[in-house]
Amino acid sequence: MNLFSDDMRRNPFPMYDQLRVHSPVFKVPPPFDMWMVFDSDGVKRVLSDHESFSSAVPAPEHWFIFLDPPRHSKLRALISKAFTPNSIANLEPRIREMSRELLDKAMARGGMDLAAEYSAPLPMMVIAEMIGIPIGDWPRFRHWSDEILKLSYSLRGMEAEEEATGAGSRFTAVSMEMNDYLTEMIALRRSSPRDDLLTRLIEAEVDGERLTQKEILGFFQLLIVGGQETTANLINNAMLCLLENPDPLARLRAAPELLPSAIEEVLRFRSPLQWIMRTPKRDTELHGQVLPAGDLVLAMLGSANRDPKQFPDPNRFDISRQPNLHIAFGHGIHACIGAALSRMESRIALHDLLARTKAMKLTSEEPWPPRKALQVYGPAQLPVSFEPVQSADSPIPSPPRARELVS
Numbered sequence: 242m243n244l245f246s247d248d249m250r251r252n253p254f255p256m257y258d259q260l261r262v263h264s265p266v267f268k269v270p271p272p273f274d275m276w277m278v279f280d281s282d283g284v285k286r287v288l289s290d291h292e293s294f295s296s297a298v299p300a301p302e303h304w305f306i307f308l309d310p311p312r313h314s315k316l317r318a319l320i321s322k323a324f325t326p327n328s329i330a331n332l333e334p335r336i337r338e339m340s341r342e343l344l345d346k347a348m349a350r351g352g353m354d355l356a357a358e359y360s361a362p363l364p365m366m367v368i369a370e371m372i373g374i375p376i377g378d379w380p381r382f383r384h385w386s387d388e389i390l391k392l393s394y395s396l397r398g399m400e401a402e403e404e405a406t407g408a409g410s411r412f413t414a415v416s417m418e419m420n421d422y423l424t425e426m427i428a429l430r431r432s433s434p435r436d437d438l439l440t441r442l443i444e445a446e447v448d449g450e451r452l453t454q455k456e457i458l459g460f461f462q463l464l465i466v467g468g469q470e471t472t473a474n475l476i477n478n479a480m481l482c483l484l485e486n487p488d489p490l491a492r493l494r495a496a497p498e499l500l501p502s503a504i505e506e507v508l509r510f511r512s513p514l515q516w517i518m519r520t521p522k523r524d525t526e527l528h529g530q531v532l533p534a535g536d537l538v539l540a541m542l543g544s545a546n547r548d549p550k551q552f553p554d555p556n557r558f559d560i561s562r563q564p565n566l567h568i569a570f571g572h573g574i575h576a577c578i579g580a581a582l583s584r585m586e587s588r589i590a591l592h593d594l595l596a597r598t599k600a601m602k603l604t605s606e607e608p609w610p611p612r613k614a615l616q617v618y619g620p621a622q623l624p625v626s627f628e629p630v631q632s633a634d635s636p637i638p639s640p641p642r643a644r645e646l647v648s
Contacts, residue, residue: 257544281548289573303459323441352626364472373437390614474513474619503560509567598627
């Protein structure tokens with residue numbers, strides 16, 4: 242069983258179902274040196290029991306998501322002062338405009354690579370706009386993101402993979418390049434502040450403390466990776482779910498008010514982030530297994546979100562599922578700070594895709610290639626064809642206002 246093969250990453254869910262029942266805490270055999278936790282209760286404990294499990298894992302140490310309290314709490318408070326609901330809501334008109342511009346390019350052709358031409362560029366352009374960096378620089382951002390994501394191949398046991406070769410050195414080189422870029426941008430903001438995220442990060446203060454440039458760089462990298470990757474996969478996964486399930490798609494077209502609920506179901510059914518790493522601080526027992534201190538533990542979000550103890554008929558895609566208490570954006574104090582932004586972008590994107598196209602279908606019979614990063618779920622390419630719809634003919638009303646989504 243190759244846990245990280247393309248076939249397994251396209252459809253890990255039968256394996257999740259089996260191991261959740263028989264080995265909810267699973268010791269991955271050599272050459273890997275890690276544990277996987279599959280059930281909902283176990284995953285939530287790993288993510289919320291900060292006395293037993295540390296966020297300090299083999300990952301960039303200046304990213305605040307890999308810090309424990311109290312330092313994590315202080316940095317999250319600082320970042321939250323800059324990353325406010327109001328600042329997210331204010332992006333709504335530009336997100337709609339960027340979505341429209343990207344789709345305009347594809348309408349005349351009647352098809353596109355949804356992943357490469359729409360789902361990936363849109364959130365990257367949004368992040369660039371939010372930080373206050375010229376959108377023309379977003380292809381550079383994408384290169385940085387791709388290199389950072391390859392860090393997942395530095396896991397023990399992945400040495401034979403092509404992407405693992407030099408992953409650490411490439412990340413170091415990218416970090417230096419990004420830091421040089423950030424140094425110039427910070428100097429510009431100090432001399433001429435703007436109403437953007439970078440200015441707010443520079444000015445944010447809690448208890449007399451401000452973010453260092455290294456900490457700003459860490460959040461900058463997190464935004465480029467998490468802000469782009471999660472939302473791109475959420476949009477792609479949503480379209481995969483709808484194209485593979487014609488009845489829910491027809492239902493959503495007939496009842497567009499179900500769009501927010503449909504997005505929550507996509508987050509559960511095909512979680513964009515499949516696992517989160519933790520390390521036991523001490524030998525810790527879970528489901529009768531002892532997890533040794535210092536070992537790597539993967540809390541499997543994608544499996545927890547299909548646990549039948551939490552979700553009736555969990556392998557059915559149900560766009561009106563209620564309640565839907567998934568943990569696709571994490572759980573506890575490390576829950577994703579950008580969840581509201583991702584939801585807002587996805588609602589706008591899916592509204593536009595449904596409103597401006599009909600008869601969309603996949604144009605390749607080949608299995609879709611997974612994204613490079615091992616911990617994410619979604620296609621790297623997703624070629625589709627469709628019939629364009631004139632806006633006046635669309636039965637789909639506008640999506641909810643952003644301020645309703647981040648309150």
